[in-house]
Amino acid sequence: MGSYAELYVGRLLAVSSKNDVIPDVVGLFQRDEFHSVDPGTPGVPVPLREHYLDATEDAEVEEGFISEIHYYATTLSEISERLEYLGYSSENVRTAFYAWRDRNVAWKREMADKYAGPNYETLRKMNQREAEELSRISVEDWVKATKELIACGNRKNVSSEASKVLELVGGDYELDYGPSYDFLISLRIMCDFASPNEVVCYDVTDLVQSEYLVIGDDPVGVLLEHEFDSAADIFRNSKTIVLVEGKSDIRILKAAMTAIFPRLADRFVFFDYEEFGIPGGAGNLVNLVKSFVAAGVANRIVALFDNDTGAEEALLSLKGLNLPRNLKVIKLPDIELLHDYPTIGPSGNARMNISGLAAGLELYLGSDILTRSDGTGTSEKPATFCLI
Structure with missing residues (x-):
């Protein structure tokens, strides 16, 4: 039958995976947001408490009584900040939605043309109809349907209008929610209108019970050993490297980030000049940038220059270089x-x-x-x- 990891937004079962975690989902949580507790413990998210406590009352499940559940939990406001860090702003999500919609409309029209013979009339009409219906759906339509979905907790109880939108944007299966190529787009949409205090939890109990997942001492560390499916998975779950002009800049930025963005600070790592015996300054920062580009480092990289004459002169040497998309050069x-x-x-x-x-x-x-x-x-x- 398999074992499942399930992500809930409030009472809504938003996405699940079989026999493994979803790296992008685990990567949204902090180490201290993982819990291994009795299902009746105060503070356990409502859908998990109901699911596991109800299960133990079933005589048929009594032999498989679960005394400890394992899950990550935080609020939607925290998830929103972390998605912003990954580049999922409201504007980017809207752009991604329309790009996805237009590609799918074009594909459905292509399928309608492909199956133009008399033996495929039903299939042709279905693709034509879906292409036209999908082309008229806006982000606002999707948001309205998503609001209904969260309020109801499942697809079965939404209105026929919302059901149609969800089917066209996702699919007719209960968990086919949103553009299928990237669930984080759907999750970011929820952040814009759902309560910021809404609990988001990722239940991995089934995987632990079935020994597909070993939690160990560092639950978030599962990402370090995970066999990622693609380079995109590795990129999104790696830290951002920050390059600055000197060691005092590192101290200031570390302290500021810890004070202002304490839940995001551990997603950044600063290149330590002292550890490697490298002198600071704008010129050496330029050399570091060129070295990282030449080495093909896949992490996000931010190179921060001062707002002075030294930086102005040094930045001239970077003009004309074809810098990769994962590297951003900025000046104060x-x-x-x-x-x-x-x-x-x-x-x-x-x-x-x-x-x-x-x-x-x-x-x-x-x-x-x-x-x-x-x-x-x-x-x-x-x-x-x-x-x-």
């Missing part, structure tokens, strides 16, 4: 604070626009960090820059 942005900044130059003290001249990462910590309440700098937090 122009901000209002830089437009009238106290400096010390050959002519003494002066206020000037230092954007593109002398703006390092420290200047993006905010004026409350850089100055006293009277606007002057401190010895620990100097507000002026020397431009000699």
Whole structure:
């Protein structure tokens, strides 16, 4: 019969897989979001509690009593942040939906033309009809049907209109929900309208009970040993490498990310200059970028340059290079604070626009960090820059 891993959004069984986990789904959860508990434990998601407690009351299942269940759980708001990190923004999801729809409409029309003989009249008409119906479905139609689906908990109880949309966009099987090539598109759509506190849980109890999955000490570590089906799976579940100009930048960014995005910080890794004895600076950052490109590193890579003259000159050497899609070169942005900044130059003290001249990462910590309440700098937090 097989064993299944099942993902629930609220009470909705959104997707399942047989005899294995879905790497993209496991990759959405953090290590501390995994639980191995008694099914009656307070806090167990409703669909799991109902499923396992009801099962133990069935006399036929009594011999297979489950004393411990295994699942990942978090909120839809957390899932939304992690999907944004993977590039699943609302805009990108809308674009992906229409691209999928138009490809499928074209395919159905091609099938209608292919089966044009008298012996295939029924098949031809079916493909023509589905092509026309699908071509009229918008993202808004899909969202409306999805809202009904979440409210009802299953496809059987939605309206005929919603059922038709779900069938055309997914399929007629209960779990055929959304564009079949990428379930994360469907999950991201839910994030835009469902309650941010909606519980999202991934039940792997069946896999553990059947010994298809060994949890061990690190449940999320299953991804490290998983035999991925494609390079896309590896790419989406790997960390983003951040390259900066120096070791102080690493300390600042690590602290800022931990404070502002604590649930995403562990998805980034910083290239450690000190560990490898490599000097910092814009020129060496350019060399690192070229080295990573030459090595064909598959991870996402972000190269962050300062907003100064050194970076401007160094970036010129990257112009004309065919950088891969997984590598993004960015420079610290122009901000209002830089437009009238106290400096010390050959002519003494002066206020000037230092954007593109002398703006390092420290200047993006905010004026409350850089100055006293009277606007002057401190010895620990100097507000002026020397431009000699």
